[in-house]
Amino acid sequence: MGSSSSMPEEVQELADKTGFTLEQIEHLHRRFKQISGDQPTIRNLRQGPCGLADEINFEDFLTIMSYFRPIEMNMDEEQLDHFRNEKLKFLFHMYDSDNDGKITLQEYRKVVEELLSRNPHLDESARSIADGAMMEAASICVGQMEPDQVYEGITFEHFLKMWQGIDIDTKMHVRFLNMDTMAHCH
Structure with missing residues (x-):
């Protein structure tokens, strides 16, 4: 997720952007690393011209996953x-x-x-x-x-x-x- 000195700020920005907690982001980052084989991106395995990206990085992955997060109880x-x-x-x-x-x-x-x-x-x-x-x-x-x-x-x-x-x-x-x-x- 970046250099260790910028990680807290970078993680906070991701939390603000996606609505995930810092703990959830850390968990998703571990899962991303498992899926990617510890690589910085995941390849799009769809065949043919479909798919908007050939590869997605952790921020892209987190943004996509944010659509699937549960609603927050304090939302109006x-x-x-x-x-x-x-x-x-x-x-x-x-x-x-x-x-x-x-x-x-x-x-x-x-x-x-x-x-x-x-x-x-x-x-x-x-x-x-x-x-x-x-x-x-x-x-x-x-x-x-x-x-x-x-x-x-x-x-x-x-x-x-x-x-x-x-x-x-x-x-x-x-x-x-x-x-x-x-x-x-x-």
């Missing part, structure tokens, strides 16, 4: 809305691989196929699962989108409407960040 409603909105923006951008502000059926299929490709029993079904999920998304947006618009892609505003009433905090939450349960993870 405005802070909660902002926090949830940031999680949903991150999730939206995972699907919107060409960064055009829309999730197309092809982009959605690709993500679902990548997620299911490791399971040989679901590999054949991945396309139909993605198609069904996209049609369900379209049905949620009925009245807000014309049928032709669904095929052009779902915008972030439509994506937000799809997630209304769903507890994003429990869907995008990493429990290992709770320092009390970390002893069970080793």
